[in-house]
Amino acid sequence: xxxxxxxxxxxxxxxxxxxxxxxxxxxxxxxxxxxxxxxxxxxxxxxxxxxxxxxxxxxxxxxxxxxxxxxxxxxxxxxxxxxxxxxxxxxxxxxxxxxxxxxxxxxxxxxxxxxxxxxxxxxxxxxxxxxxxxxxxxxxxxxxxxxxxxxxxxxxxxxxxxxxxxxxxxxxxxxxxxxxxxxxxxxxxxxxxxxxxxxxxxxxxxxxxxxxxxxxxxxxxxxxxxxxxxxxxxxxxxxxxxxxxxxxxxxxxxxxxxxxxxxxxxxxxxxxxxxxxxxxxxxxxxxxxxxxxxxxxxxxxx
Amino acid sequence: xxxxxxxxxxxxxxxxxxxxxxxxxxxxxxxxxxxxxxxxxxxxxxxxxxxxxxxxxxxxxxxxxxxxxxxxxxxxxxxxxxxxxxxxxxxxxxxxxxxxxxxxxxxxxxxxxxxxxxxxxxxxxxxxxxxxxxxxxxxxxxxxxxxxxxxxxxxxxxxxxxxxxxxxxxxxxxxxxxxxxxxxxxxxxxxxxxxxxxxxxxxxxxxxxxxxxxxxxxxxxxxxxxxxxxxxxxxxxxxxxxxxxxxxxxxxxxxxxxxxxxxxxxxxxxxxxxxxxxxxxxxxxxxxxxxxxxxxxxxxxxxxxxxxxxxxxxxxxxxxxxxxxxxxxxxxxxxxxxxxxxxxxxxxxxxxxxxxxxxxxxxxxxxxxxx
Numbered sequence: 095x096x097x098x099x100x101x102x103x104x105x106x107x108x109x110x111x112x113x114x115x116x117x118x119x120x121x122x123x124x125x126x127x128x129x130x131x132x133x134x135x136x137x138x139x140x141x142x143x144x145x146x147x148x149x150x151x152x153x154x155x156x157x158x159x160x161x162x163x164x165x166x167x168x169x170x171x172x173x174x175x176x177x178x179x180x181x182x183x184x185x186x187x188x189x190x191x192x193x194x195x196x197x198x199x200x201x202x203x204x205x206x207x208x209x210x211x212x213x214x215x216x217x218x219x220x221x222x223x224x225x226x227x228x229x230x231x232x233x234x235x236x237x238x239x240x241x242x243x244x245x246x247x248x249x250x251x252x253x254x255x256x257x258x259x260x261x262x263x264x265x266x267x268x269x270x271x272x273x274x275x276x277x278x279x280x281x282x283x284x285x286x287x288x289x290x291x292x293x294x295x296x297x298x299x300x301x302x303x304x305x306x307x308x309x310x311x312x313x314x315x316x317x318x319x320x321x322x323x324x325x326x327x328x329x330x331x332x333x334x335x336x337x338x339x340x341x342x343x344x345x346x347x348x349x350x351x352x353x354x355x356x357x358x359x360x361x362x363x364x365x366x367x368x369x370x371x372x373x374x375x376x377x378x379x380x381x382x383x384x385x386x387x388x389x390x391x392x393x394x395x396x
Numbered sequence: 397x398x399x400x401x402x403x404x405x406x407x408x409x410x411x412x413x414x415x416x417x418x419x420x421x422x423x424x425x426x427x428x429x430x431x432x433x434x435x436x437x438x439x440x441x442x443x444x445x446x447x448x449x450x451x452x453x454x455x456x457x458x459x460x461x462x463x464x465x466x467x468x469x470x471x472x473x474x475x476x477x478x479x480x481x482x483x484x485x486x487x488x489x490x491x492x493x494x495x496x497x498x499x500x501x502x503x504x505x506x507x508x509x510x511x512x513x514x515x516x517x518x519x520x521x522x523x524x525x526x527x528x529x530x531x532x533x534x535x536x537x538x539x540x541x542x543x544x545x546x547x548x549x550x551x552x553x554x555x556x557x558x559x560x561x562x563x564x565x566x567x568x569x570x571x572x573x574x575x576x577x578x579x580x581x582x583x584x585x586x587x588x589x590x591x592x593x594x595x596x597x598x599x600x601x602x603x604x605x606x607x608x609x610x611x612x613x614x615x616x617x618x619x620x621x622x623x624x625x626x627x628x629x630x631x632x633x634x635x636x637x638x639x640x641x642x643x644x645x646x647x648x649x650x651x652x653x654x655x656x657x658x659x660x661x662x663x664x665x666x667x668x669x670x671x672x673x674x675x676x677x678x679x680x681x682x683x684x685x686x687x688x689x690x691x692x693x694x695x696x697x698x699x700x701x702x703x704x705x706x707x708x709x710x711x712x713x714x715x716x717x718x719x720x721x722x723x724x725x726x727x728x729x730x731x732x733x734x735x736x737x738x739x740x741x742x743x744x745x746x747x748x749x750x751x752x753x754x755x756x757x758x759x760x761x762x763x764x765x766x767x
Contacts (some may be wrong), residue, residue: 228496
């Protein structure tokens with residue numbers, strides 16, 4: 095971790111902090127607060143960190159000494175675990191499958207939801223309130239409730255174990271929240287702007303594509319990140335709709351398989367786990383602002 | 397609307413479309429056509445045996461370009477229609493596809509599940525409430541229900557209180573320290589439950605006492621002279637070991653949301669209480685907590701919904717063995733291992749019943765917003 099900037103933020107309260115905030119500090123002095131936070135941060139990051147270190151040690155090293163021993167004994171690090179997992183253990187194929195599953199499962203629901211959200215916010219039509227109430231009603235319905243009939247429908251249509259099947263399922267599961275969130279954003283666009291565009295003779299469609307969509311990019315980005323993580327990290331929907339065919343296995347399912355078959359082979363599991371985590375972690379650290387917003391907004395998903 | 401009321405006598409075919417009934421029927425036709433086209437392209441893709449990278453490419457094309465092409469195409473068609481029909485149809489171009497998908501993937505299946513929950517294992521004969529009797533009487537199910545309750549109470553309690561504690565504490569730190577601390581505690585949100593399960597399996601791993609421990613927790617325990625603990629096998633603690641993983645995953649989420657609520661409490665409010673002689677604990681419990689209560693409730697509800705549906709962690713770590721079963725995992729096993737869709741459906745309905753109060757509450761607040 096890099097040193098704090100010269101302004102010395104450790105003792106100088108930022109201007110927004112008033113006396114009210116500072117007096118709590120008198121009781122829980124700054125250093126003890128810092129200590130408690132440090133302990134919590136330590137507790138929260140050690141598990142991931144230990145796994146990360148271990149994924150670069152060979153099987154023998156992992157099994158004979160704890161990962162912490164790398165700090166005080168000379169250790170050889172290797173990327174062999176990753177090579178093995180990506181090739182022999184099918185993680186490479188699963189990684190590609192996860193991308194195939196995730197991208198349309200993010201784009202399709204957002205597109206459909208954005209159209210619907212615009213209509214709910216700015217168009218008048220019979221059934222609007224009823225339809226919107228249905229969207230709200232479906233927000234927290236657990237997707238478990240839908241699995242059995244969808245599965246039967248899929249078996250009938252021969253959609254089981256296909257990417258198409260899982261895209262549609264994720265589209266359905268993500269749609270209520272996407273519509274609700276984008277509605278919340280799109281309905282706050284100032285009325286004057288919308289009316290000005292309509293006076294200029296724009297149809298609803300061009301208003302939507304030229305005005306509403308560009309203005310909604312922050313909300314779309316936030317939801318996209320939420321949906322991306324949700325789909326990428328999902329296990330249940332993948333297990334149910336992609337089945338046991340290893341050809342279409344995604345990373346979460348592949349890792350679950352490895353836990354079952356290689357339960358003690360930590361060199362495989364640690365590297366495998368990191369491969370499943372790498373994309374979400376990159377998104378997390380590079381797009382943290384949107385990430386936080388997406389998580390906050392997406393907190394009610396059913 | 398008003399125009400329509402002024403000219404009700406117009407009886408031509410086209411104006412029929414603008415009546416309420418006509419609009420609803422048309423509203424149904426448009427999305428059906430949309431869906432059919434979408435469907436055909438999907439079916440085509442299903443049947444190809446193309447190499448994976450090509451499928452990935454086609455997936456992107458269908459996902460991005462395909463959906464847009466459908467909207468643009470349908471819009472073009474609607475714009476060709478005479479004025480009043482066009483105006484009546486337009487909104488349904490926007491909401492139609494969404495409503496059809498919600499109907500096919502949520503409403504119809506939810507109703508179907510409720511229906512199936514009254515039928516036997518193979519959905520052949522009606523057996524009344526026997527599946528529900530199983531759900532609430534069977535001894536394994538009672539353990540699952542108990543565990544779900546344990547999960548809900550402990551995870552909600554811990555994540556919300558630790559999240560609030562961290563939110564209040566980091567508020568006293570400098571900006572970069574706050575950002576760094578939040579990042580570290582929030583990071584597990586990016587990790588899948590499966591990944592977290594592997595991370596914690598490694599933490600919990602136990603070796604015989606004669607060998608050096610490689611699992612962090614048992615290394616600490618034996619380092620202090622204790623016996624290695626079998627975290628996942630010991631029935632006294634295995635549920636708590638699993639629950640700890642969920643707490644680890646969700647605390648950061650609670651912290652981030654509560655943190656923005658804490659920052660929203662006006663300083664004057666806290667200061668006024670202090671001038672009146674309140675000590676810091678009174679300020680915290682009597683002023684700060686009540687003023688962010690709505691946020692605390694929202695966060696708790698969210699955690700409740702997530703935990704209620706807990707599946708991945710249990711499925712990966714123990715698959716419900718040694719008294720660690722939960723409802724969602726049992727439902728999955730009823731469906732795929734025991735082939736009992738009656739039981740599985742009833743368990744799904746139990747989960748739905750648990751969120752009914754929240755659905756009611758959501759709808760009520762929607763109505764309040766509208767009025």
